[in-house]
Amino acid sequence: MTTIYIPRDSGALALGADKVAKAVEAELAARGIEAKIVRTGSRGLYWLEPMVEVKTATGRVAYGPVRASDVASLFDADFLVGDKHEKSLGKPEEIPFLARQTRLTFARCGIIDPVSLDDYRALGGLVGLEKAVSMAPLDIVATVTESGLRGRGGAGFPTGIKWKTVHDAPGERKYVVCNADEGDSGTFADRMIMEGDPFVLIEGMAIAGIATGATKGYIYIRSEYPHAVATMNAAIDVARGAGVLGPRVLGSAHAFDMEVRVGAGAYVCGEETSLLNSLEGKRGVVRAKPPLPALQGLFGKPTVVNNVISLASVPIILDKGAAHYKDFGMGRSRGTIPIQIAGNVKHGGLFEAAFGMTLGEIVDEIGEGTASGRPVKAVQVGGPLGAYFPRALFDTPFDYEAFAAKDGLIGHAGIVVFDDSADMLSQARFAMEFCAVESCGKCTPCRIGSTRGVETLDRIGAGIEPEANLALVSDLCNTMKFGSLCALGGFTPYPVMSAITHFPDDFAPRAHKEAAE
Numbered sequence: 001m002t003t004i005y006i007p008r009d010s011g012a013l014a015l016g017a018d019k020v021a022k023a024v025e026a027e028l029a030a031r032g033i034e035a036k037i038v039r040t041g042s043r044g045l046y047w048l049e050p051m052v053e054v055k056t057a058t059g060r061v062a063y064g065p066v067r068a069s070d071v072a073s074l075f076d077a078d079f080l081v082g083d084k085h086e087k088s089l090g091k092p093e094e095i096p097f098l099a100r101q102t103r104l105t106f107a108r109c110g111i112i113d114p115v116s117l118d119d120y121r122a123l124g125g126l127v128g129l130e131k132a133v134s135m136a137p138l139d140i141v142a143t144v145t146e147s148g149l150r151g152r153g154g155a156g157f158p159t160g161i162k163w164k165t166v167h168d169a170p171g172e173r174k175y176v177v178c179n180a181d182e183g184d185s186g187t188f189a190d191r192m193i194m195e196g197d198p199f200v201l202i203e204g205m206a207i208a209g210i211a212t213g214a215t216k217g218y219i220y221i222r223s224e225y226p227h228a229v230a231t232m233n234a235a236i237d238v239a240r241g242a243g244v245l246g247p248r249v250l251g252s253a254h255a256f257d258m259e260v261r262v263g264a265g266a267y268v269c270g271e272e273t274s275l276l277n278s279l280e281g282k283r284g285v286v287r288a289k290p291p292l293p294a295l296q297g298l299f300g301k302p303t304v305v306n307n308v309i310s311l312a313s314v315p316i317i318l319d320k321g322a323a324h325y326k327d328f329g330m331g332r333s334r335g336t337i338p339i340q341i342a343g344n345v346k347h348g349g350l351f352e353a354a355f356g357m358t359l360g361e362i363v364d365e366i367g368e369g370t371a372s373g374r375p376v377k378a379v380q381v382g383g384p385l386g387a388y389f390p391r392a393l394f395d396t397p398f399d400y401e402a403f404a405a406k407d408g409l410i411g412h413a414g415i416v417v418f419d420d421s422a423d424m425l426s427q428a429r430f431a432m433e434f435c436a437v438e439s440c441g442k443c444t445p446c447r448i449g450s451t452r453g454v455e456t457l458d459r460i461g462a463g464i465e466p467e468a469n470l471a472l473v474s475d476l477c478n479t480m481k482f483g484s485l486c487a488l489g490g491f492t493p494y495p496v497m498s499a500i501t502h503f504p505d506d507f508a509p510r511a512h513k514e515a516a517e
């Protein structure tokens with residue numbers, strides 16, 4: 001029977017995927033054709049969503065972006081056997097945006113039915129967990145350490161070392177907490193994998209549990225992700241029913257189970273200690289460290305807190321071995337990184353590649369410049385706490401250390417593109433305002449400093465003592481950077497100072513007087 005694949009990822013749904021599915025169903029019924037419709041995740045080529053695929057004798061053929069109004073003509077053009085139509089894209093894997101990627105973590109995303117364990121197994125799923133259940137926990141930890149995997153949530157801390165601390169910590173109960181708060185601007189990798197391949201996250205969490213002695217996991221998902229919540233819950237039920245989760249994981253002596261918890265929409269609740277407070281039902285306020293969550297985390301017990309992508313990258317490491325994963329990348333940034341290209345960009349989407357591509361390659365060649373067609377002015381990398389990079393720094397390779405050397409950060413690997421109409425003083429002000437709004441209030445440099453930062457930038461904008469006020473902003477940034485308890489206050493200086501350093505013209509009083517006139 002013919003199979004038609006239509007995504008049900010949030011991005012595709014926002015662009016009308018459900019309407020397309022309904023139109024396809026109606027057309028099949030009207031023409032008396034029998035076909036199976038499989039709802040998938042997204043392949044991550046968002047400018048082509050909804051991207052519809054059909055299984056033909058020579059592989060899958062894609063069409064997009066498909067609107068409900070295109071469906072009748074697709075049938076007329078015999079798209080069910082892969083024939084040409086104005087929306088033809090050819091074989092999806094040959095579309096340059098996909099062909100240039102190295103998909104390790106996202107290998108199945110957009111291809112399979114997300115809640116079909118059979119689909120998951122058919123494309124290599126559960127091989128990593130099957131290996132893990134027969135390994136000594138410390139050997140699993142050693143494999144993850146050897147792979148060079150570093151946390152994809154922002155700080156880039158080596159995952160294996162974190163797991164070793166939890167493994168070694170005494171505790172009759174331990175936890176694995178998956179951070180799916182994904183608050184960074186322009187990021188959607190966590191959402192995409194939870195909606196498109198939830199079993200890979202379940203598998204990664206189960207492996208983390210076995211490696212560290214944790215028997216219970218929680219996935220903390222932001223409330224703005226209802227489709228991810230639904231898909232994860234459905235997949236957890238399937239996994240439990242199939243014995244992947246439960247008192248005997250895959251028939252072994254290891255117990256591991258998990259639940260989804262939904263956050264209430266505070267950026268700071270993505271910070272791991274704030275997240276733990278929120279999970280415990282308390283206000284989302286940052287905890288002082290030490291103690292590390294690895295030693296005293298959820299309910300005071302040893303806890304692994306890892307980002308979705310960190311955990312979802314573990315199954316392939318166990319499956320193919322540490323050396324295979326480590327072979328990709330550069331320097332101390334090993335493996336692949338799912339780069340999320342967003343903002344004012346022509347080809348926005350998810351691009352998984354080995355570390356090492358330059359920022360210029362990503363923006364100009366992969367993203368193909370701005371959607372507006374105007375020149376690229378700046379790119380913010382790493383979310384709202386990341387630096388603005390000008391074109392002059394486009395030769396920076398995507399690598400934790402290389403970005404740090406240029407006073408930037410990779411963070412969760414979101415990049416947001418701005419064209420030459422962006423005003424960097426406004427962006428700097430926005431960074432301070434964001435910090436003021438989202439501050440948990442625990443420490444003074446962040447709580448008070450961010451508000452003073454907004455006021456001082458406003459004075460610069462109004463042309464009041466610009467030089468003295470710029471010096472004041474720089475001084476304030478220094479205090480926030482070194483005096484804040486967590487990275488919200490500590491990293492807000494990155495976007496602010498990078499805007500001032502790389503785009504000084506936007507802070508010159510003349511520019512604003514002219515703009516106001």
Ligand SMILES: Cc1cc2nc3c(=O)[nH]c(=O)nc-3n(C[C@H](O)[C@H](O)[C@H](O)COP(=O)(O)O)c2cc1C
Nearest residue numbers: 151152153179181182183270271272306307310487
């Ligand atoms: C203000 C703030 C927000 C954060 N938001 C997130 C988030 O949304 N998702 C995430 O995985 N990590 C976030 N982090 C980083 C976490 O504190 C923590 O480092 C991470 O979850 C650890 O997982 P990893 O080692 O796998 O990266 C945030 C940190 C700060 C300071």
Ligand code: SF4
Nearest residue numbers: 440442443446486489
């Ligand atoms: S830096 Fe801001 S968010 Fe972080 S602990 Fe201090 S007040 Fe809270």
